[in-house]
Amino acid sequence: NAGVTQTPKFRVLKTGQSMTLLCAQDMNHEYMYWYRQDPGMGLRLIHYSVGEGTTAKGEVPDGYNVSRLKKQNFLLGLESAAPSQTSVYFCASSRGTSGMNEQFFGPGTRLTVL
Amino acid sequence: SQKIEQNSEALNIQEGKTATLTCNYTNYSPAYLQWYRQDPGRGPVFLLLIRENEKEKRKERLKVTFDTTLKQSLFHITASQPADSATYLCAPRGPGNTPLVFGKGTRLSVIA
Numbered sequence: 001n002a003g004v005t006q007t008p009k010f011r012v013l014k015t016g017q018s019m020t021l022l023c024a025q026d027m028n029h030e031y032m033y034w035y036r037q038d039p040g041m042g043l044r045l046i047h048y049s050v051g052e053g054t055t056a057k058g059e060v061p062d063g064y065n066v067s068r069l070k071k072q073n074f075l076l077g078l079e080s081a082a083p084s085q086t087s088v089y090f091c092a093s094s095r096g097t098s099g100m101n102e103q104f105f106g107p108g109t110r111l112t113v114l
Numbered sequence: 115s116q117k118i119e120q121n122s123e124a125l126n127i128q129e130g131k132t133a134t135l136t137c138n139y140t141n142y143s144p145a146y147l148q149w150y151r152q153d154p155g156r157g158p159v160f161l162l163l164i165r166e167n168e169k170e171k172r173k174e175r176l177k178v179t180f181d182t183t184l185k186q187s188l189f190h191i192t193a194s195q196p197a198d199s200a201t202y203l204c205a206p207r208g209p210g211n212t213p214l215v216f217g218k219g220t221r222l223s224v225i226a
Contacts, residue, residue, distance in 0.1 A: 004157075033213060042218035043158070043203065058213070090157050099146040099207025099214065100165075105157030 001026050004106035006091050012112045013081045021076040021109050023091030031094045032074035033058075033103065034066060036087040043090065049074055081113045116142045120204055120217040127194055128225055135189040135220045137204030144206035147180055147187050148214060152201045161202075162189075194224045 007022040023032065033048040035058075045058030049068040063085060065077045074093075078085060088110050092103040121136035137147070145166050150158035164171045164180045164187065171178045177190040187206075191198050201221045205214040 031213075035216075040218065043216040045213060045215075048213055059215075092157070097211060099144070099148075099211070100163065102148065102160035102163065103150075103158075103214065105159070108155075108157055 003027065004091055004093055004104050006089075006106040006109050008109060009107065010110050012114065013078075014114050015082060017081050018077070018079050019081065019111075020078075021089055021091075021111075023074045023076070023093075023106060024072055025074075025093040025104070026072065027093060027095075027104065028071070029093035029095050029104070030071075031096065031101075032068065033092045033094075034064070034074065034076045035090045035092065036060065036085075037090060037108075038087050046076065046089075083113045085111065086113045087111060116140065116206075116209055116215060118204060118206060118215050118217040120202075120220045122220055123218070124221045124223070126223045126225060129194060129196060131194055133191040133194050133198070133222055133224070135202055135204075135222070137187040137189070137206075137217055139185050139187075139206050142209045143182060143185070144208070147178075147204065147206040149176075149178055149187075149189050150203040150205060150216075152203060152219065158203055191222075194222075196224045196226050198222060199224050 034046040035043045047066040052071040091106040094101040094103045117140045119138045149161045152158040179188045201219040203219045204217040
């Protein structure tokens with residue numbers, strides 16, 4: 001099993017460009033999450049999904065959109081990238097209600113917006 | 115709103131000693147609390163989960179306590195080794211049934 005994979009691993013964008021980050025999991029998990037991690041700020045939840053076709057906002061959703069068309073995939077989109085979105089992005093998944101189920105994290109995507 | 119605080123950004127200890135990391139939370143009472151380990155350039159990895167009705171949980175050299183009165187969790191690593199050097203993240207479940215809320219982490223360095 002690959003667990004949680006993220007594509008791409010690195011990306012450099014110019015301000016105003018758009019891109020989509022792909023997260024895939026092969027554990028048949030219901031819940032999936034997108035976080036960003038910045039120095040001194042810790043992990044902050046952007047959006048999450050409790051099942052195929054559902055999404056919900058996290059702590060810092062502005063400037064991002066997500067979609068969960070298939071259970072195994074969770075996409076994070078940046079429509080018009082800004083330098084403030086320079087960060088490391090982590091995807092995670094869990095079997096059920098996140099509080100009582102461990103989250104499995106991907107390796108991260110390092111995004112730089114110039 | 116809820117607030118999660120981990121006692122210090124960095125902690126240095128001598129090999130063989132016990133490392134103790136603190137996680138405090140305010141403004142709510144989580145039913146579950148998890149601890150994760152994160153190595154540089156990698157995603158966090160789950161270590162332990164403790165429920166509000168459990169005072170203590172152990173796994174090999176790791177021990178977690180959960181004091182709902184003090185609103186605090188302590189994470190201990192006994193007989194610490196240089197390989198334990200990493201950032202440790204505290205993550206209580208959010209208010210209601212919302213996802214985990216992660217603390218900023220404590221960077222532990224075990225010196226040989």
